[in-house]
Amino acid sequence: MEGSAAHRERPAADSVFVRACRGRTVPHTPVWFMRQAGRSLPEYRKVRAGIPMLEACRRPDLVAEITLQPVRRHGVDAAILFSDIVVPVAAAGVDLDIEPGTGPVVAEPIRTEADLDRLRPLTPPDVSFVDEAVRLLVAELGAIPLIGFAGAPFTLASYLIEGGPSRTHAKTKAMMYGAPELWHALCGRLADITLEFLRVQVAAGVSAVQLFDSWAGALSDADYRRFVLPHSAHVLGGLAGAGVPRIHFGVGTAQLLTAMGEAGADVVGVDWRTPLDTASALVGPDRSVQGNLDPSVLFAPWAVVEREVRRVLAEGRAAPGHVFNLGHGVLPETDPEVLTRVVALVHEASAR
Numbered sequence: 001m002e003g004s005a006a007h008r009e010r011p012a013a014d015s016v017f018v019r020a021c022r023g024r025t026v027p028h029t030p031v032w033f034m035r036q037a038g039r040s041l042p043e044y045r046k047v048r049a050g051i052p053m054l055e056a057c058r059r060p061d062l063v064a065e066i067t068l069q070p071v072r073r074h075g076v077d078a079a080i081l082f083s084d085i086v087v088p089v090a091a092a093g094v095d096l097d098i099e100p101g102t103g104p105v106v107a108e109p110i111r112t113e114a115d116l117d118r119l120r121p122l123t124p125p126d127v128s129f130v131d132e133a134v135r136l137l138v139a140e141l142g143a144i145p146l147i148g149f150a151g152a153p154f155t156l157a158s159y160l161i162e163g164g165p166s167r168t169h170a171k172t173k174a175m176m177y178g179a180p181e182l183w184h185a186l187c188g189r190l191a192d193i194t195l196e197f198l199r200v201q202v203a204a205g206v207s208a209v210q211l212f213d214s215w216a217g218a219l220s221d222a223d224y225r226r227f228v229l230p231h232s233a234h235v236l237g238g239l240a241g242a243g244v245p246r247i248h249f250g251v252g253t254a255q256l257l258t259a260m261g262e263a264g265a266d267v268v269g270v271d272w273r274t275p276l277d278t279a280s281a282l283v284g285p286d287r288s289v290q291g292n293l294d295p296s297v298l299f300a301p302w303a304v305v306e307r308e309v310r311r312v313l314a315e316g317r318a319a320p321g322h323v324f325n326l327g328h329g330v331l332p333e334t335d336p337e338v339l340t341r342v343v344a345l346v347h348e349a350s351a352r
């Protein structure tokens with residue numbers, strides 16, 4: 001049987017979630033939510049009180065507790081490691097913080113060749129806290145899969161170059177178009193850091209990985225293929241023999257879905273703007289899709305939520321495998337009871 005070694009080491013290797021990622025038959029469509037651990041949960045706000053985000057990410061006991069909270073509450077089919085995309089770059093020497101309500105803020109943005117020296121290669125001891133947290137979680141979760149993740153080079157580069165969140169990514173694009181050698185040198189370093197970070201998580205036992213290229217939708221297909229795809233392909237290709245499915249996700253990426261699949265994904269994550277049957281035609285018959293309920297729909301009356309969940313399930317049937325998710329992360333104001341109801345509805349409406 002394919003993947004039998006992975007199966008022995010990873011009790012969740014034959015889970016409904018991993019099977020759907022691989023396009024195999026499943027008893028029901030699996031479901032999890034990006035940002036399922038976080039501010040929508042009162043139990044999260046309680047354990048996080050007074051503890052800065054990056055510090056929480058570095059405490060394995062806290063990481064394990066926060067990761068498990070949505071699994072206990074909602075009965076989702078997968079857990080996602082509680083961390084952040086900037087954790088490995090902080091561990092690789094960049095002075096940054098995660099500010100509530102804003103996101104990552106970099107003390108001294110990276111804009112010149114000399115600045116690159118502040119980004120050294122990542123070694124496993126730099127992120128031993130992640131190794132420890134994953135091991136604790138895999139033991140606790142048993143047959144429930146744990147998803148590891150990292151930020152993709154473009155999205156990480158945007159934070160490092162802009163110094164924080166950006167609507168236009170103007171400084172990022174200025175480097176990409178104006179100093180392509182520096183751009184490729186920066187993305188090359190970020191790709192190495194990201195790959196090492198994901199390898200640590202795979203070695204510690206995660207059952208799948210998701211590469212978040214949240215802001216890649218700001219690019220045309222031609223520029224994505226020229227400036228970004230080779231670096232993301234280095235990360236995803238480096239995990240080709242790891243025995244775990246690779247999910248590749250971005251927001252506003254209708255024009256990039258084919259390329260994001262070609263970068264080396266087993267599953268392409270889709271936001272709510274593109275129907276899953278359209279997305280599946282773009283990524284082809286060898287890849288599954290993940291998504292794509294609009295997170296804002298969760299604020300509508302239940303009858304609307306139900307109709308939209310059923311529509312997403314119906315459109316997802318066009319793909320060889322479908323992992324139900326939102327089109328982007330859970331918004332902090334979301335009523336967690338609605339999320340629990342969505343999980344039950346997905347399971348019931350997709351049962352076969």
Ligand SMILES: Cc1c2[nH]c(c1CCC(=O)O)Cc1[nH]c(c(CCC(=O)O)c1C)Cc1[nH]c(c(CCC(=O)O)c1C)Cc1[nH]c(c(C)c1CCC(=O)O)C2
Binds near residue numbers: 033039083329
């Ligand atoms: C772009 C990005 C970031 N971080 C991440 C991305 C890619 C996914 C996406 O597109 O949303 C990835 C991420 N960040 C977090 C997770 C946890 C796992 C999960 O449940 O999905 C994941 C997968 C926790 C977090 N990361 C962050 C929080 C909130 C911090 C808090 O609770 O104080 C959480 C739970 C902080 C963060 N970190 C970042 C942002 C934009 C923010 C939000 C700022 C805010 O609104 O407060 C950068």
